[in-house]
Amino acid sequence: MTAAVAMCRLAKALLLLLVGCIAAAPSLFGGVVGGTDTGAAGQDIYGQCIGCHSPDRNRTGPLHCGLFGRVSGTVQGFEYSPAMREARVTWDAESLDWFLRSPLDAIPGTTMGFAGIRDDARRTQLIEWLETLVEDSPLCEGVR
Amino acid sequence: MHNEDLKNAPAELLVETARRSRRKFIAEAGALTFSGVAVAMLGGQSTAIAAGIGDAAAAQDVRILRTAVAAEHEAVAAYQLGAESGLLEPAVLKVAVKFQGHHKEHVEALAAAIRKLGGDAPDALKQYDFPVEKLKNQADVLNFAAGLERGAVSAYAGAIPAFDNRELSSAAASILADEAMHWAVLRHALGLDPVPGAFFS
Numbered sequence: 252m253t254a255a256v257a258m259c260r261l262a263k264a265l266l267l268l269l270v271g272c273i274a275a276a277p278s279l280f281g282g283v284v285g286g287t288d289t290g291a292a293g294q295d296i297y298g299q300c301i302g303c304h305s306p307d308r309n310r311t312g313p314l315h316c317g318l319f320g321r322v323s324g325t326v327q328g329f330e331y332s333p334a335m336r337e338a339r340v341t342w343d344a345e346s347l348d349w350f351l352r353s354p355l356d357a358i359p360g361t362t363m364g365f366a367g368i369r370d371d372a373r374r375t376q377l378i379e380w381l382e383t384l385v386e387d388s389p390l391c392e393g394v395r
Numbered sequence: 396m397h398n399e400d401l402k403n404a405p406a407e408l409l410v411e412t413a414r415r416s417r418r419k420f421i422a423e424a425g426a427l428t429f430s431g432v433a434v435a436m437l438g439g440q441s442t443a444i445a446a447g448i449g450d451a452a453a454a455q456d457v458r459i460l461r462t463a464v465a466a467e468h469e470a471v472a473a474y475q476l477g478a479e480s481g482l483l484e485p486a487v488l489k490v491a492v493k494f495q496g497h498h499k500e501h502v503e504a505l506a507a508a509i510r511k512l513g514g515d516a517p518d519a520l521k522q523y524d525f526p527v528e529k530l531k532n533q534a535d536v537l538n539f540a541a542g543l544e545r546g547a548v549s550a551y552a553g554a555i556p557a558f559d560n561r562e563l564s565s566a567a568a569s570i571l572a573d574e575a576m577h578w579a580v581l582r583h584a585l586g587l588d589p590v591p592g593a594f595f596s
Binding site: 298299300301302303308309310311332355359360361362363364365366367 | 451455458459460461462463465466469523524526542543545546547548549550551552553554555556557596
């Protein structure tokens with residue numbers, strides 16, 4: 252939490268979008284510690300996902316650590332919709348771009364009740380940040 | 396924000412909030428009206444049900460609602476954890492329980508909408524994977540709750556345009572408004588700017 256608050260103050264000092272501060276707030280849930288400069292924007296946008304997702308644990312939606320290269324619908328212990336399981340998409344920059352633009356159109360029958368991110372640049376930033384959620388990310392500690 | 400501020404700010408603000416909520420009559424009347432309104436807003440749904448849940452659009456609305464119920468159940472459980480943590484002073488506890496009550500009402504309103512559409516609402520999970528080990532003091536608990544409320548606001552913002560039935564969008568917007576108020580109060584209590592911007596997604 253101190254990291255989140257410190258990041259907030261830093262963001263304010265730099266007159267970055269205040270939304271940046273907000274995204275840092277869920278540090279206790281997502282374990283979101285400060286991001287790298289390049290990742291900061293993507294992490295802010297991830298604020299739109301934290302109502303349902305955390306990087307390191309299953310919640311209303313599945314965890315995101317190790318997302319890149321994973322086949323859709325395969326996180327252990329998460330109960331997916333049949334649509335997501337049957338989609339068998341391998342998550343990478345391209346498939347995420349397609350899915351996150353409009354999840355409900357991309358995979359009809361998905362339970363991810365989220366309209367999507369239409370802005371191409373924001374989607375790209377978010378996806379770049381999601382790609383950092385690998386095993387040795389501090390946000391993914393304890394996730395096998 | 397210094398630790399000192401964090402220690403004192405929540406207490407002051409939340410005591411004040413609790414004092415206000417002591418006007419129970421008004422608070423409860425307000426709450427009842429709200430859920431009445433929320434369910435009534437969903438009332439027009441019955442015609443959609445008549446059209447049949449076979450209708451793909453209605454089925455999708457049900458899926459979105461079910462996911463929203465799952466998230467609301469999580470919020471109820473999170474406040475329960477906070478309430479039982481022993482880390483909250485009495486006045487703060489009172490506010491936490493009040494906010495939890497709102498989330499319970501959201502579950503009920505959303506579940507009623509699902510039933511009207513011919514579906515069934517998911518139950519709460521038996522167990523939630525909360526970062527319990529990180530909750531060491533009152534500010535931690537408030538920060539945890541604030542993160543959840545912030546996420547919920549975004550989740551509703553993302554669901555509102557996705558509903559086929561606009562009455563559902565409208566009901567979701569009224570829930571979003573309530574959760575945004577929780578979030579602002581919690582942020583203020585944490586010594587953060589309660590309303591950090593003009594726009595939010």
